[in-house]
Amino acid sequence: MGDARRPDSVPIPHIEKADRSELVRALEASLGSAFSSEPLWPSPSPLIIVISGPSGVGKDAVIKKLKDSNENLHFVVTATTRPTRPGEVHGKDYYFVSKEEFLTMVERNELLEYALVYGDYKGIPKQQIREELGKGYDIVLRVDIQGAQTLRKILGNSAVFIFLMAESEAKLVERLIDRKTETKESLLVRVAMAREEVKHVKNFDYVVVNAEGRLDNAVKLVESIIDAEKAKVQQKRSVI
Ligand SMILES: Nc1ncnc2c1ncn2[C@@H]1O[C@H](COP(=O)(O)OP(=O)(O)OP(=O)(O)O)[C@@H](O)[C@H]1O
Incomplete structure (x- = not known):
């Protein structure tokens, strides 16, 4: 039985015997219209990516690496x-x-x-x-947890919110001590705040664990999140 959609009058040459353009022409004739070279899917629209997390978790370290290898990102x-x-x-x-x-x-x-x-x-x-x-350009915003909460209210679901986390509280504290930028008072404030801030992770879209000595993995995961967001059928549209 022949295919009801294909008029019998347009013969399609044997695939082994015809060249590619001949085949394309025959297929077009059979289907009744030329094949379009227009993209089947539009280019993804630019995104706003909010990177947040407690003090000392590695926001600057991750962003520095992202800067080195992503030309399409603008860091505000x-x-x-x-x-x-x-x-x-x-x-x-x-x-x-x-x-x-x-x-x-x-x-x-x-x-x-x-x-x-x-x-x-x-x-x-x-x-x-x-x-x-x-x-x-895609936009990267680096903000503290409070800033991320405000931005969530302003931007809603039109931006991607990533929470950067250490693998444990103990490791986060060690990292802050080793950075040697804090006084004992500010260390206490930051660590106490970090404990509270982790509770806000539920308001974010993604969590990325930046584990000791594995900064590259965290950066790769952030890049994968951006790629995945750009491949979504229902894309976010960031408008300011
Ligand atoms: N995966 C990692 N392994 C080991 N050390 C790390 C890792 N990521 C970051 N660090 C180090 O931890 C310290 C804190 O990182 P960073 O300054 O990037 O944190 P931050 O989140 O930007 O902090 P703040 O909010 O206080 O500015 C830095 O000394 C950094 O080099």
Whole structure:
């Protein structure tokens, strides 16, 4: 029995005997239209990826590695009122602004999210995100847990939220001690906060364990999450 969809009048040559273009033409004639070269699926839209986690878990370490090998990611430069530390570059590490300038940005609704952290303001400029999304870049935001919660309220499910975690509380504490950036007081605050912060993991989309000596694995997992999000049929649309 012949195929009811194919008119008998268009013979399709034997696959062994015809060349490829002949076969394509015959198939097109049989189906009644030319094969389109248009993409079957649109390119994925740019994403906003929020990376968060307790102090000392390795957010900066993961982001530094991501920067080295992902040209399509834009890492948002935060505006801050804190003084520049040696080696820091304006526009690269932070936008260093005065308190007055910062408060003007707040007034003009130019910040996606902002907070007062240890007496200094920190905020995420909206314009930078808009511009980079417009150029097709995926946006990476590095925020503390409180910032992530605020961003969840603002961005809802239009962004991907990743919680970075150490393999154990003990390892996290060791890492913070070894970093040698904290006073004993700030160490206590950070460790106590970390204990509370882990409870917020349920508000995130993904959890990535950054285990001792396995930073590369954590980075790979973050990259895989981004790839998987971009392959979703129902894609997130990040609009600021
Ligand atoms: N997988 C890992 N194995 C061992 N050491 C690590 C790993 N990841 C990060 N570290 C180290 O742990 C310390 C804390 O990491 P990092 O400064 O990146 O944390 P953070 O989450 O950015 O902290 P904060 O929120 O306080 O800025 C650093 O000294 C870093 O080099």
